[in-house]
Amino acid sequence: MQTNAINLNGRVAVVTGGAQGIGHTVGRRLLASGARLVIWDINAQGLAQAKAELSADGGHDIHTEVVDIADYASVEAAVAGTVAAAGGIDILINNAAIVGPNFPLASYPIDAWRQVLDVDVNGTFHCCRAVVPLMVAKNYGRIVNIASIAGKEGNPNAAAYSAAKAAVIAMTKSLGKELAGNDIAVNCVTPAVARTPGAMEQAPEHITYMLSKIPRARFLELNEAAAMIAWLASEENSFTTGAVFDLSGGRATY
Secondary structure, three states: OOOOOOOOOOOOEEEOOOHHHHHHHHHHHHHHOOOOEEEOOOOOOHHHHHHHHHHHHHHOOOOOEEEOOHHHHHHHHHHHHHHHOOOOOEEEEEOOOOOEEEEEEEHHHHHHHHHHHHHHHHHHHHHHHHHHHHHHHHOEEEEEEOHHHHHHHHHOEEHHHHHHHHHHHHHHHHHHHOOOOEEEEEEEEEEEOOOHHHHOOOOOOOOOHHHHOOOOOEEEEEHHHHHHHHHHOOOOOOOOOOOOEOOOOOOOOO
């Protein structure tokens, strides 16, 4: 696929959960656009592999932080380490999330429910809370939250993930309005199912269900998600904020 040029020269971009999946592909696209990439991930081994792979592509200087976004102190430490290494944070891609198991709500494991919301909702909140003051101080920033089509429509047997991603959508709208007086854009995207490690860990029948709902009749490609996210992270996206950008292949048209 031919890609458009996006100018992120001189921008420091943090991608959470950037060791694999959409986050990894977004990181590659941001690097190609000239950004200084910083990857946050809880998986130290995966983080090292991602850094080696992306650095080898073009000799890039990539900074990494091992961080548990569900733990605010861990996020604060990652922010401090990033600022020390890269000088600041201009772009925040809140990608890290877990899907959780597939159960009807009435039998959904309590611990799994709490874990999904703790990572997907609280984790996104933690990252925004820690990074926004840096962006306000320089009157510039771009935040892209990775939600899901499940947050718009709700998937059966995935109430925790659906609820969490709906919360991310609402959080995006609130924060976008709060920061509208600054040159800080806060938007989110709602991907349909893609071939990511987390998505493919779900029950096969659930994957089949999600795929059957997509009018394009195929999985979302990771580079398709990265293309939209990279533009939303650019200076050119200077007016839209608090918005939800669809990546569902026609499943949702609102």
